[in-house]
Amino acid sequence: MDARWMLRRVYGADHDDPDPGPRLGHAYVELVGGPLDGLLLDVTGRSRRELADGAALTTEIGAYGAGGRAWYRARPGDGRVWQWEGDTP
Structure with missing residues (x-):
């Protein structure tokens, strides 16, 4: 795992999670x-199929507020980076 990632927050982690x-x-x-x-x-x-589909991730800070989702999909040529494609209700 990339050492710089060790200090990053994981999506879905509770804000009061000590780690x-x-x-x-x-x-x-x-x-x-x-x-x-x-x-x-x-x-x-x-x-592989699930990864190819990308993900609609629930977020309160997107364009649609609470309950909205942000779409992310693998960046072409670099499956380790997923780009934002837009928000959806």
Whole structure:
């Protein structure tokens, strides 16, 4: 795991979690752009098909507020980085 990731927050970690960073033995992608920029997403155990589909991640800070979702998909040529593609209700 990239050493710089060890200090990053993982998407879905509670704000009061004393250790919101990545866990050893897990696989992560970096979220880039949009409301979740800079977070890591745990993709441990996801199939190639699931990874190819990307993810609609719940967020309160996107364009649609509470309950809205931010779409992220792998950056072409770099599956370790997922780019923001937009928000949806």
